[in-house]
Amino acid sequence: MTEQTFDAVVIGAGPVGENVADRIVQGGFTVAIVERELVGGECSYWACMPTKALLRDAAALRAARGLPGARAAVTGELDTAAVLARRDAFAAHWHDDGQVGWLDSAGITLVRGTGRLSAARTVEVTDAAGATTVLHARHAVVVATGTSARLPEIPGLADAAPWTSREAASAQAVPGRLAVIGGGVVGTEMATAYAALGSQVTLIARDGLLPAVEPFARDHVAESLKEHGVALHLSVGPQRVDRNGDGTVRITLPDGAVLETDEVLVATGRTPNTATVGLDHVDLTPGDWLRVDDSLRVLGADGEPVGDGWLYAAGDVNRRALLTHQGKYQARAVGDTIVARAQGRDVDLAPWGRHAATADERAVPQVIFTDPEIASVGHTAASAKAAGLRIRVVEYDLGAVAGASLHADGYTGRAAMVVDEDRKVVVGFTAVGPDVAELLHAATIAVAGEVPLDRLWHAVPAYPTVSEVWLRLLETYGRD
């Protein structure tokens, strides 16, 4: 057993842990980061990057087919092998040398193995050979261990060798038939990807498609999935799942109907990676999500920071927003907070303050890379009402915007802006349509900046771009 002391110890070298460590080193302190699998985490190898690589070629093909001249030049079908090979490259062939090189260059010490809290400010790391290293932290320990796919308790499912998002992201062959259980972000994106790659896809969504997005956006995606040949079973959940001796999978629905498929992907949400992280040492329950205060310190059962506030949690594991960019935003806040506290400086936790992760509550952007894409930030109409805001929602047909009709023939889409009527600022924006992803950051700036509507009239969208929808939304809202 070896023992080492650092200013801070980070458990989990996903995108969030890496960024926490970087901020602390940038602040002049030493950090050890502990990783049990690949440096770079879920996002790099089994989530964001490989799944977007799986979707990208089909999106480019769709874009070409939306224009008559380009369509004439596209004579073949998708080259599946080339798509999978490009995806492999984006997953760095599941090797983390590049990311390890970055840790080295950033001055962060990597300790490979599984990290577990073993006492206050102490992390015990056990490597693959069973050797242990004890890491002491002078100031803080940060849990950034992320999440894993959650398997629902459907009889037979666990024994049917289901795919999770990991297998969907890293598959080396496209199944002839794929059933997807779950109509959330993973379910709809992977149904889109595999339908485009040639699978016959069935999607079973007990709670409907994308329940958290604006209904008009969800309807566009549902229509498009159907047009791409995806069979939708909405408002039903599987009763049981069995894999036969010949390898095929049988999914029994509540009405007794049986679906036969080659693979079944379970995309029913995430579970926090906290089962073996030593939460019992801080009187918390292993396997639970970590509740945090405004400075992302882990809260005990009594609602107070654990110990004297040495334990932090950032990224997926605190459940604030399960998105890479949002976790990295938290990482910057928490890294700077740890540095400020270690230097005896005040932390600024006022809304939008230097050390606050205010955007987690008010301005979370997300792109769902279905065909068409959904881009959203801040509130939907429903979430704004649930938050007690007095709102007015204006919508506009994206296809009627000059830039959109130029972008592709037959462009269809829609956008909505949610206005807080008491403050006259935009608190939410959603767009659905081909290539709307790149529209999103303007909306994020408007929402995070709380730009008054009066001033937004002076933010003139260039002609002829799809962004002109902003002007149309303002005109639809009206001006005194």
Ligand SMILES: Cc1cc2nc3c(=O)[nH]c(=O)nc-3n(C[C@H](O)[C@H](O)[C@H](O)COP(=O)(O)OP(=O)(O)OC[C@H]3O[C@@H](n4cnc5c(N)ncnc54)[C@H](O)[C@@H]3O)c2cc1C
């Ligand atoms: C299919 C899919 C697609 C997605 N696409 C997007 C997208 O397009 N855009 C987006 O913003 N988000 C996307 N997400 C979400 C994104 O992947 C997560 O929000 C992000 O990975 C969270 O980062 P993290 O660092 O908190 O956790 P992770 O990336 O999960 O990293 C945690 C790390 O901690 C390690 N670890 C866990 N426990 C221990 C331990 N005890 N000791 C040592 N190491 C440990 C793990 O091995 C892992 O490397 C997607 C998710 C999925 C499932």
Ligand SMILES: NC(=O)c1ccc[n+]([C@@H]2O[C@H](COP(=O)([O-])OP(=O)(O)OC[C@H]3O[C@@H](n4cnc5c(N)ncnc54)[C@H](O)[C@@H]3O)[C@@H](O)[C@H]2O)c1
């Ligand atoms: N483009 C992106 O930003 C992106 C892409 C993929 C994933 N992610 C993130 O990853 C996280 C996980 O995604 P996800 O799709 O796994 O979770 P999710 O929470 O988005 O969706 C899970 C879905 O499964 C359904 N479900 C739950 N239990 C079920 C059951 N027993 N039977 C049938 N359906 C059931 C739920 O109703 C829900 O619609 C999300 O928070 C998302 O933000 C982001």
